[in-house]
Amino acid sequence: MLRSSGMNARPGGGTIKYEMTIATGSIYMNRLQRSFPWASPLAVLVLSLAAGGSRLDAGDNAGPAPPPATGESVRDGERVFFEYCSGCHGRRGDGRGPESLNLDPRPQNLRNAQFVKHLSDERLYTSVSGGVRGTAMPAWELNLSSERRWNVIRYIRSLTADDTISVPNSITRQAVDPGVKNPFPVDGESAAAGRRIFLNYCASCHGQKADGRGLLAASLVPAPRNLVAITSWGEKPFVEYLADARVYDSVTNGVPGTSMQPWIGVLTDDERWQAISFLRFEGNREKEARAAGEAVTR
Numbered sequence: 604m605l606r607s608s609g610m611n612a613r614p615g616g617g618t619i620k621y622e623m624t625i626a627t628g629s630i631y632m633n634r635l636q637r638s639f640p641w642a643s644p645l646a647v648l649v650l651s652l653a654a655g656g657s658r659l660d661a662g663d664n665a666g667p668a669p670p671p672a673t674g675e676s677v678r679d680g681e682r683v684f685f686e687y688c689s690g691c692h693g694r695r696g697d698g699r700g701p702e703s704l705n706l707d708p709r710p711q712n713l714r715n716a717q718f719v720k721h722l723s724d725e726r727l728y729t730s731v732s733g734g735v736r737g738t739a740m741p742a743w744e745l746n747l748s749s750e751r752r753w754n755v756i757r758y759i760r761s762l763t764a765d766d767t768i769s770v771p772n773s774i775t776r777q778a779v780d781p782g783v784k785n786p787f788p789v790d791g792e793s794a795a796a797g798r799r800i801f802l803n804y805c806a807s808c809h810g811q812k813a814d815g816r817g818l819l820a821a822s823l824v825p826a827p828r829n830l831v832a833i834t835s836w837g838e839k840p841f842v843e844y845l846a847d848a849r850v851y852d853s854v855t856n857g858v859p860g861t862s863m864q865p866w867i868g869v870l871t872d873d874e875r876w877q878a879i880s881f882l883r884f885e886g887n888r889e890k891e892a893r894a895a896g897e898a899v900t901r
Contacts (some may be wrong), residue, residue, distance in 0.1 A: 606746035619675075640671075658753035670750060677757050677758050680757045681750075683751050683754060683755040684755050684759070687743065687747070687755075688755065691703055692713055695763050696712075696713040697712050697714050698710045698712035706739045708829065710739070712824075713762055713763075715860040716767070717859045719760070719762075720768055720858055727759065728753065728756060731743055733754055737829075737844060777855050779848050779852040780854065783848045784846065787873075787879075787880045789821055790880075793884070794880055794883075794885070796877045796881075797879065797880045797882070800877055804870065804878075808820055808823060808827040809830060812831065813831040813832070813842075814832040815829035816829075819862075823861075827863070831885045831886050831889055839886070839890060840890065842882045842886050855867050
C-alpha cells in the first residue's frame with residue numbers, strides 16, 4: 604500500500620507527524636476525478652495524496668481558540684459538511700451516506716445526541732483535523748482551514764442542539780486523570796486474568812477475539828468496536844492508538860450513545876485494568892502474527 608509521511612505545522616505552533624494511505628484516499632480520488640475530468644490518473648493520485656491530510660497524534664490539543672458560533676459559521680459549516688462529509692456521514696448526518704456501505708466500521712451517526720453531546724469540542728476538532736485511526740475517517744487539516752473545521756463542528760452541534768439526553772450515562776461517574784497509566788504490565792499473567800474478565804463481561808458484544816463480532820453485535824447500533832483485529836484501514840490494532848486513560852474511561856464510564864455500558868459498579872479498578880492489559884497483549888500478538896504472515900489463534 605502506498606504511503607506518504609512527513610511533518611506538518613500544527614495549528615497554534617509546533618509540528619505533527621502525518622501519514623496517509625491510498626485506501627483512505629480513494630474517496631477523494633473519485634471526487635477529484637469527477638471535479639477534474641481532464642486530469643490524468645497520475646495527477647489525480649498526486650492531488651489525493653495532498654488532500655489525504657495528516658494524522659494528529661492521540662491526545663493532541665485543539666490548536667487556536669475556537670471562533671464564536673454565529674449563524675454564518677453554521678451555514679458555512681453546512682456547506683463544508685455537504686461537500687466533504689456527506690459522502691460517508693450522509694446528507695442528514697445520520698451515518699448513511701452513499702459510501703457508508705463500503706466502510707467498516709460504519710461512519711458515526713452525528714444525529715445521535717447521546718453520543719455527540721458527550722464529545723468535547725477539542726475531541727471533535729482532533730477527529731476532524733487528524734482523522735480517526737482504524738476507520739475511514741481521514742484528516743482534513745491540509746485542505747480545510749482551521750476556521751472551516753470549526754465551522755463544520757458548529758454545524759454538527761446544530762444537528763442535535765434541540766435534542767435532550769434522556770438517559771444518563773451512569774449513576775456514578777468516575778473522573779479519570781488524562782495521564783493515568785495501567786498499573787498492570789502487558790504480560791501473559793495479566794492478560795490471562797484480563798481474558799477471563801473479557802470473556803465473561805465483554806465478549807457477547809465485542810466477540811471472543813475482540814474483533815467486534817460478538818453474538819449481540821448484529822443487533823447493536825452503532826456496532827461494537829473491533830478493538831484488536833487489524834483491518835484494511837489500519838496497520839495497528841485500534842486499541843493501540845488509544846491512551847490508557849481513554850480506554851479506562853470508556854470501560855469505567857461507558858460511551859454515551861452506544862451500547863457500551865459503564866462497568867464502574869460491576870468490575871473493580873484492578874479488573875478493568877486487567878481487561879485492558881488483555882487487549883494490549885492481544886493487540887501485540889496480532890501485530891506480530893501479521894508481520895510474520897500468520898493468523899492469530901485465540
